[in-house]
Amino acid sequence: MILTPTTGPTLHSAEAVASDSAYVKKASEAVAAAKPDQGxxxxxxxxxxxxxxxxxxxxxxxxxxxxxxVDPATMRCGVVEWGVSLPVTEVADLPNRLARQFLxxxxxxxxxxxxxxxxxQWLRIIDQVDYRRFCIxxxxxxxxxxxxxxxxxxxxxxxxxxxxxxxxxxxVASALNVLKxxxxxxxxxxxxxxxxxxxxxxxxxxxAA
Amino acid sequence: xxxxxxxxxxxNAAAPPAYVNPPVIERVATLHAPMTAxxxxxxxERWKQKVTPEYPAEEPLIEWLVEMEEKDGVPLFDxxxxxxxxxxxxxxxxxxxxxxxxxRCPVGKFTMNMHSQPGSGRRYDHxxxxxAKWLPQWMEHFGVKRAExxxxxxxxxxxxxxxxxxxxxxGGLELDxxxxxxxxxxxxxxxxxxxxxxxxxxxxxxxPAKKLxxxxxxxxxxxxxxxxxxxxxxxxxxSGEGGISEVLELxxxxxxxxxxxxxxxxxxxxxxxxxxxxQ
Numbered sequence: 001m002i003l004t005p006t007t008g009p010t011l012h013s014a015e016a017v018a019s020d021s022a023y024v025k026k027a028s029e030a031v032a033a034a035k036p037d038q039g040x041x042x043x044x045x046x047x048x049x050x051x052x053x054x055x056x057x058x059x060x061x062x063x064x065x066x067x068x069x070v071d072p073a074t075m076r077c078g079v080v081e082w083g084v085s086l087p088v089t090e091v092a093d094l095p096n097r098l099a100r101q102f103l104x105x106x107x108x109x110x111x112x113x114x115x116x117x118x119x120x121q122w123l124r125i126i127d128q129v130d131y132r133r134f135c136i137x138x139x140x141x142x143x144x145x146x147x148x149x150x151x152x153x154x155x156x157x158x159x160x161x162x163x164x165x166x167x168x169x170x171x172v173a174s175a176l177n178v179l180k181x182x183x184x185x186x187x188x189x190x191x192x193x194x195x196x197x198x199x200x201x202x203x204x205x206x207x208a209a
Numbered sequence: 210x211x212x213x214x215x216x217x218x219x220x221n222a223a224a225p226p227a228y229v230n231p232p233v234i235e236r237v238a239t240l241h242a243p244m245t246a247x248x249x250x251x252x253x254e255r256w257k258q259k260v261t262p263e264y265p266a267e268e269p270l271i272e273w274l275v276e277m278e279e280k281d282g283v284p285l286f287d288x289x290x291x292x293x294x295x296x297x298x299x300x301x302x303x304x305x306x307x308x309x310x311x312x313r314c315p316v317g318k319f320t321m322n323m324h325s326q327p328g329s330g331r332r333y334d335h336x337x338x339x340x341a342k343w344l345p346q347w348m349e350h351f352g353v354k355r356a357e358x359x360x361x362x363x364x365x366x367x368x369x370x371x372x373x374x375x376x377x378x379x380g381g382l383e384l385d386x387x388x389x390x391x392x393x394x395x396x397x398x399x400x401x402x403x404x405x406x407x408x409x410x411x412x413x414x415x416x417p418a419k420k421l422x423x424x425x426x427x428x429x430x431x432x433x434x435x436x437x438x439x440x441x442x443x444x445x446x447x448s449g450e451g452g453i454s455e456v457l458e459l460x461x462x463x464x465x466x467x468x469x470x471x472x473x474x475x476x477x478x479x480x481x482x483x484x485x486x487x488q
Contacts, residue, residue, distance in 0.1 A: 001392055002400040003427065004381040005435050044273060044293040049246050055254040059247060068293050070273075092269040092295055 042070040046079070051099050058137045060102060061130040068094070081124045102129070133193065141188035141201060148176065148183045148209075168197050175200035182209025225468040228483035230327035232365040232372065232439075236336045237322045238460060240344060240447075241358040244317035244351055253297060256314065256350050260343075264299035264312055271295055312343065319347045327371055327483075333464050340460065345453050355449035356456055361463035362442040363471070368433050372482050382435045387479045391425045403427040405437070413466065417446035421466055423474060439474065441467045 046068050051060040070077040070088060077094075078085035084097045105122045108114045114122055149165065150157035156173040159165050168176070179185055184207040192198040261267065272294040278285050300311035300322075313320040321340050325331035347353070367387060369376045375383050381400060384392040391407035405427040413419040421443045428438040443463040447456060472480070 001384050001394060001398075002377065002381040003384050003405060003435055003437065004379065004400040004402055005429060042291065044291040047292050047294045050250045052250045052254065056251040059250050091271055091293070094293075094295065 040072075042072065044068045044070060044077075046094070048095065051095055051102070053099050053103065053138075058134070060099065061133055063128055063130060066098070066128070081121070081128065083121050101125075136192055139191065141190040141199070143186060144189050145184065145186045145206065148179050148181050148185070151176075151179075151181055164195075166197060168200075172197055172199060175203060178203075179205070180209050183207070225465065226472060226480075227332075227486045228480070229486055230371075230482075230484045232327060232367055232483065233325060233363050234366050235322055235324050235362075235364040236331075236333065237320065237360070237362040237364070238336060238340050239318055239320040239360040240356050240456060241318055241360075242348070242353045242356045244353060246316055248351055249316040252351050253314065256347075257297070257299070259346065259350065260299045260312060264301055264310065266300045266303040266306075268298055268300065268304055269295050270298045270313065310339070314347075319344060337457070337460060337464075341453070341457055344456065348453070356447040357449070359445045359447055359456060359459050359463065360442060361460060361467060362440060363467050365439040365441075365471075366428060366436055367439070367479075368428075368436040370433070372479070374482060375479070376435070380434045382437065384437070385476075387437075387476060388425065388439070388474060389476055390423065390474055403429050413443075417448060418444070419446070419466075420444045421470060423470060441470050441474070443467060 044067070046066045048065065049062055051062065052058075053060055066079050066082070068077050068091075069080055075088045076085055077088050077091055079094075079098060082098055082101050084094070084101050086093065086097060102125060105114065105118060105125060108118060109122055144160060146158040146160040148156060149159050155167050155169045156176050156179075157165060157167050158176075175187070176185070183205055186204045186206055187200050188202045189197050190199040190201075257267070272292075274292040274294060275289070276292065277289045297314045298311055299314075300308055302309040307324075308322075309324050311322045311324075313322070321336065321343065323331060323336040323339070348356075367375065367382065369380065369382075372387070375387050377383060384401065390409075394401065406424075407426070408422060408424040410420055410422040413421055421441070424438075424440045424442075426438050426440075428436040430436070443466055445459050445463055447459060449455075451458070475483075
């Protein structure tokens with residue numbers, strides 16, 4: 001049998017057969033057949049829960065997925081609430097643009113130099129992200145002192161200077177590999193949610209057991 | 210009395226048939242593994258640094274998707290969810306230059322594409338070697354401990370410039386001279402026309418699940434005229450206990466199944482046109 005080029009009307013464009021066997025046009029067909037309205041902005045959900053900042057060292061957690069507006073008339077797209085707009089052809093750069101806008105407004109807010117429009121925009125943005133988590137993740141490591149209470153193959157138990165006790169799992173605890181039970185030490189510790197140690201660096205032994 | 214020596218030629222049953230000019234234009238291997246978005250985003254920038262010296266063209270795959278739920282066959286418009294998906298993709302040549310080798314990295318997937326054309330000399334072994342080089346690095350970089358699924362796909366294209374002998378003077382492709390499947394359509398008609406899209410999935414075993422799909426679809430374009438795309442794809446469940454070596458063994462198994470079906474899907478006349486290599 002020969003496969004020939006299409007001539008005349010095609011079954012692609014024809015209506016579904018008028019069958020009594022309850023043929024219902026599939027959702028995808030219905031959407032594909034819809035004539036685009038050039039005057040209407042289209043909204044797409046951005047399939048991303050996180051925005052990486054500082055090369056992924058800090059992650060900005062989005063509370064809900066962002067909506068990307070596409071204007072078919074200008075072929076530009078963006079996230080209106082964030083004040084980010086770019087040509088559709090450059091949409092691959094959207095995560096970077098969003099991260100940059102967040103840091104720009106965060107920095108201005110930190111310096112107390114937001115104007116009224118930026119302030120409104122900043123409020124809308126922090127409503128859409130887990131701002132508390134961002135602040136914790138971004139915080140610099142703090143110098144703390146503690147004593148090794150227990151060393152096990154998969155964790156180290158430390159009593160901190162404020163008498164709180166923390167079970168630190170590996171790989172975070174690997175920074176304490178050289179220490180022995182009873183050693184007093186100082187270190188810069190990056191704390192996460194619930195003041196849990198996320199990373200330990202710049203270790204010093206204050207008093208060996 | 211003279212001694213007579215008889216040399217019996219025993220074909221090497223293990224060696225799969227090979228062709229000088231196979232119509233395969235792309236081979237794609239994908240490993241699926243559990244991974245959180247946090248782990249992915251925290252590591253993707255450093256992964257880029259690792260990959261780009263060898264895959265310098267960074268062109269993300271942009272997909273504008275439309276998904277909608279159906280209930281009892283009726284589309285529910287309030288569930289209409291257009292989505293924008295951006296997938297990291299690195300290749301040795303840009304799309305404008307015609308793509309050559311690429312690595313895609315969505316969350317929890319490692320995909321390697323090897324492009325080729327008839328006579329390019331590229332083989333499965335080339336894909337396997339590159340996959341075996343990068344997969345362990347990907348698993349280590351993203352802390353992947355266990356694989357779940359493995360896909361291998363072969364995309365073959367038949368066009369007038371590749372196999373002119375199967376095209377008539379009007380530009381029509383004589384399908385039954387090329388394919389043993391999906392070419393004989395019952396009934397009386399003059400010819401077939403696009404849309405032409407046939408697909409079947411066969412079950413090659415359960416526990417672990419192994420499937421193979423064959424799809425024959427017209428790939429006609431105004432520039433190239435009538436063409437068909439024949440895609441052979443396997444999906445295999447990975448037990449996850451054998452590590453990298455299990456994945457590679459499964460990749461070899463998938464390749465063997467695809468080659469078997471390739472032999473059965475194409476006619477002897479078509480295979481002769483692909484120029485079999487002397488065994």
